[in-house]
Amino acid sequence: MSTPQVVVVMDWGGTWTRTAVVNRQGEILWQSREPNPQGGSKEEYLANAERLLANAIRQAGGPVAGIGAAVAGPVEPTTGTFYQPPNLMVLDGVAFKALWENIFDVPVWVGNDANLAALGEHYYGAGKESADNGRPVKTLFYVTVSTGVGGGVVDKGSLFLGANGLTAEIGHTLVDTSESALECQCGSRGCLEAMASGTGIER
Structure with a gap:
């Protein structure tokens, strides 16, 4: 089985969520930007992010090596747990790394966007x-x-x-x-x- 040559990346900001497919050379092969569900619940924010990731994986057209998520606000990278993110406060305390690894069956890397x-x-x-x-x-x-x-x-x-x-x-x-x-x-x-x-x- 060949090694996947692309990853899916996400910039989960306070207003917009951007997703892209990137190859091993760092080239962006596909990208998209959609607004966040302003005023939405925790469940709505997560569902929106997961929908966008699923679409990006489809756009990859084959296996992906993993998902990289850059998020707005303080986050614990080993668990993907938000810590009082000022512009995503509805997600405070949410740990999404293991959740997404289970949903998409690929490794997920998490870090603060800046x-x-x-x-x-x-x-x-x-x-x-x-x-x-x-x-x-x-x-x-x-x-x-x-x-x-x-x-x-x-x-x-x-x-x-x-x-x-x-x-x-x-x-x-x-x-x-x-x-x-x-x-x-x-x-x-x-x-x-x-x-x-x-x-x-x-x-």
């Missing part, structure tokens, strides 16, 4: 473009601004997560202590995310 984007930039984007004698930069700090604000740090080729895995979660840094500070999705007031995210700027 952390994984930082790795991608390190090896294929800004880090590679800024290489010194063909070697990627030693340290890269990545910032994402979308529904929320997040960050990731890559040091010497590896993610730098810190003691609790939240080292680069800059979105919930307190930047406004005034009485008129905007309320953040996390429930606090004056967070950077409340002011500088896409949703914050819009309002």
Whole structure:
């Protein structure tokens, strides 16, 4: 039996869910983007994500090596358990890694979206473009601004997560202590995310 040559990947954001089929060379062979069920229940969010993954697997046209999921907010990668994700709070405490491995019968890898984007930039984007004698930069700090604000740090080729895995979660840094500070999705007031995210700027 031949080794599968493609993987299915998912970017599970606060507003949109993107899925794609990617080959071993890192080339995107197919991709799609659909809105999340805003205001939906935990079950509706999971069902929507599973429907999109099933469609991506069909688009692959054959066996896939696995599923890689980049998710918005803090997540425990070995179990795929969400930990109070500000923009996906309905999924707080949900562990989906084993669930999806059982449904799709393939390995599932999970990580925070900003952390994984930082790795991608390190090896294929800004880090590679800024290489010194063909070697990627030693340290890269990545910032994402979308529904929320997040960050990731890559040091010497590896993610730098810190003691609790939240080292680069800059979105919930307190930047406004005034009485008129905007309320953040996390429930606090004056967070950077409340002011500088896409949703914050819009309002």
